[in-house]
Amino acid sequence: MSIERARPGLPSSMSSETPDCIVPRVSVVVPAYNAQETLADCLACLVSQQGLELGRDYEVIVVNDGSTDGTASIASRYPVRLISLERNRGRIVARRTGAEAARSDMLLLIDTRVMAAPDLLKTALGIGHTPLIAGDLGEDKYRSHLETSLYLLRRLIYWPYHPQSRYGRELWIDARNFYRAPKGTGCLLIGKRMFLEALPEAQGKTVNDDTKIFASIVFDKGLPLLRHTDLKARYVSRLDLLNARKWLFQRGILFADFLLFKNALYPALLLAPLVALALLIAGGVVFPMAALAVAGVCFVGYAGVAAWAAENLRDFGILMRSLPWIAAVFWAGAVWGLALKWKARQ
Template sequence: MYLITFAVPCYNSAGYMRRCIDTLLTGGEDVEIIIVNDGSTDETGKIAREYAERFPNVTAVNQENGGHGSGVNKGLELARGLYFKVVDSDDWLETAALHTLLDTLWEHLEQDTPADLYLTNFVYEKVVENARFVRRYTENFPQGRLFGWNEVKRFRNSNVLLMHSMLYRTDKLRESGVVLPEHTFYVDNIFAYKPLPYTKKLYYMNIDLYRYYIGREDQSVNRENIVKRYRQQIRVMKEMLNAYSYRDLNKLQSGLSQYMKHDLGVVMTLTMMFTTGGKENIAERKIALKELWENLRRKDEKMYSYLRRSYPALVNWLPFRLCGTVMSCGYKFFRNKLKCS
């Protein structure tokens, strides 16, 4: 039995994917690695095949280009591990932390106390500048024991759970029915949101497991790229809003309900930030943002009211260009604080 399936979506990743895969291989026979070559035009497929031929726990999959979400979907479809984690091909895991995680999983299985969702820290790594920032959750979660959402403390400001911090039970992911849209960036927001109501038992480990590489010009989280791809950000926002209504969220445990509303507020803020932050196609951007809010008001007026009241979504009441300026300043402050751009 594999404890963890690691899905590694790859697109033209030949220049850096080996570091990622080599760190996953340190998990030994406890881990399964599924490398999804998403229509690459470089040697990504060749490298994936090399690993699959050398290691019995590595599977190489070739598919037509469908985007990051398509790679995650394929990995989940094929996963045989008890738990499932996505590791982007330009990122990597800390070996000592991975061993600590695996030891903990085995201990919990032997005691018949496995969690539905394991949570760890992740590290923003800007290798070029030798700068890093650790995202910890010590103020939000108990440590060293199982807990439920009722014990989760309030998340504040921009702090949310990201895909990098999460290890789901595979059956819980499948039960949630999460399927990520294809040809769309930023779908990790959906992955870190939609399955949450299916997780009842949580366990937080204060270890710096995931290393999140920041700095490539072609990276999807590069500000210029997000501003250009604002429609994809809007699509992700719509998917999240469609997953659960405001009434649905109110039926959940208070800690989970509170967190999921907070998460929506953060993602809505990002959506507004990158829709208003562009200097091109201003008229189209105005229409797209107006349609997002109007559709939400028609479908779920309570959610609409909640998000309109949420800081800093309140800046939406400002004129469009001023809203973009305020949002851009906030983004730059956040990124400088993390030393990520």
């Protein structure tokens, strides 16, 4: 692991150097893996925060997680501390590395696809509670068919909390609503000690770090999470279909790691495609008409889910086209995640 300081050609007012005698109020940790698509915009937002002075009030730490693209080169253009890992270790290790290197006892964890509002740090520190999650990620429902579908699915899964703008300014998450409330560590203010203590023992790339960290805080420490709409950022979703599929597959793996058996409905949904396929094959061989009936029931059920999730006819059309491949990729990831867990126990 090497640590570099990136400040070529920068004015002194934007120096990345923070004297050892100065302890910043907050350390911003940005894990980055092959993030050249969005990293420049992300860092531009972070190094120009209003009401706080970079280098005195806050520092920005970029952890280059073994990237093979231009991530390190882009980070080197900004007044940040750049930590480079020799190989890709995954987000948990990258965040832990950044947290351990942080000079402040307060961390803001933010992903490279999250564009901070100009006053995000000032607002976060002013709210006065940790852990604090951004409640307004500027979702653009119709940016892509994937974005539309995910928005509508979250609305179903996290009702009545999503979108939070319809629920309320503050969403307190505790043991009572933990599994029904939206939460993520893409933009999170948290104490350094709390974060390091909440990290799961297993820290590989297939570990569901978001939910396990929050579960440790809520259930083990008995502390509530606060999701606040005053904490604003903009999430840049994946438009490239290949990257979107990779992301969905990974989300399926992470789902299997922790959440799959937290609700009796989830294993049933995972098994349903296999049961339907078996019935179709068996029916096609023995009773062809029965196979058609099963296919018809599956289609009606699928259309019913799309109609239930949709807010209008446009939504319904998008879901009818997009939901099958989204569900298939996520399902495949969940099955693969189960296989990985089974293999690890052998």
